[in-house]
Amino acid sequence: GAGVSQSPSNKVTEKGKDVELRCDPISGHTALYWYRQSLGQGLEFLIYFQGNSAPDKSGLPSDRFSAERTGGSVSTLTIQRTQQEDSAVYLCASSPRGTSAEPSSYEQYFGPGTRLTVT
Amino acid sequence: ELKVEQNPLFLSMQEGKNYTIYCNYSTTSDRLYWYRQDPGKSLESLFVLLSNGAVKQEGRLMASLDTKARLSTLHITAAVHDLSATYFCAVDPGGGADGLTFGKGTHLIIQP
Numbered sequence A: 001g002a003g004v005s006q007s008p009s010n011k012v013t014e015k016g017k018d019v020e021l022r023c024d025p026i027s028g029h030t031a032l033y034w035y036r037q038s039l040g041q042g043l044e045f046l047i048y049f050q051g052n053s054a055p056d057k058s059g060l061p062s063d064r065f066s067a068e069r070t071g072g073s074v075s076t077l078t079i080q081r082t083q084q085e086d087s088a089v090y091l092c093a094s095s096p097r098g099t100s101a102e103p104s105s106y107e108q109y110f111g112p113g114t115r116l117t118v119t
Numbered sequence B: 001e002l003k004v005e006q007n008p009l010f011l012s013m014q015e016g017k018n019y020t021i022y023c024n025y026s027t028t029s030d031r032l033y034w035y036r037q038d039p040g041k042s043l044e045s046l047f048v049l050l051s052n053g054a055v056k057q058e059g060r061l062m063a064s065l066d067t068k069a070r071l072s073t074l075h076i077t078a079a080v081h082d083l084s085a086t087y088f089c090a091v092d093p094g095g096g097a098d099g100l101t102f103g104k105g106t107h108l109i110i111q112p
Helices: none
Strands: A005-007 A010-013 A019-024 A031-038 A042-050 A053-056 A065-069 A075-079 A088-095 A114-118 B004-007 B010-014 B019-025 B032-037 B043-049 B055-058 B061-066 B071-076 B085-091 B106-111
Touching (some): A005 A088, A010 A019, A019 A088, A019 A114, A042 A065, A075 A088, B004 B085, B010 B019, B019 B085, B032 B061, B032 B071, B043 B055, B043 B071, B071 B085
Parallel strands (some): A010 A114
Antiparallel strands (some): A019 A075, A031 A088, A042 A053, A065 A075, A088 A114, B004 B019, B019 B071, B032 B043, B032 B085, B085 B106
């Protein structure tokens, strides 16, 4: 079946511009996560959605970052007034998240990522 | 704050050898994940370990979890070149409401 998809795969933007990154999770997965991966910081958790709500926004690095999820499915991560330190690969993952006791229900399946370069 | 430490961070080994990657974490958790990442690619799930004493094996890779010691290991048996990749462990800090906290990754090169 279809996995997690993300778009665009690559984005180059100028400092100060806003960008939107999109994630399409695996159908039926209730949980959705955003992470970013950079050389300096490794893999960092950004935000988690259960359904449409985001109980944990603690990982968002600044108030320039926001995310929403609609219809319990697609999510967008928006970065306003981008800075060079925002350059990274942004990864989205989805999970059935505990819909059963099986280990597979806790797995997080990652998308291919969006490589963001801020010039 | 949860800390996850992997070692070694870099490992070069020969085909046919055995080796172990270690993952220590700082707070109580009973959910531990291992991922593989190839250059330029995303993360591929290898194992999910959900309880103390859990052991999972797939091919030449075996993962185990000791929640009392806050330690997981990923053991490679008779390594082959195709296993060259970066391996990450990650810990779920609790309850399902949080994202994973990742180690820095172990860059593994297996020489023919």
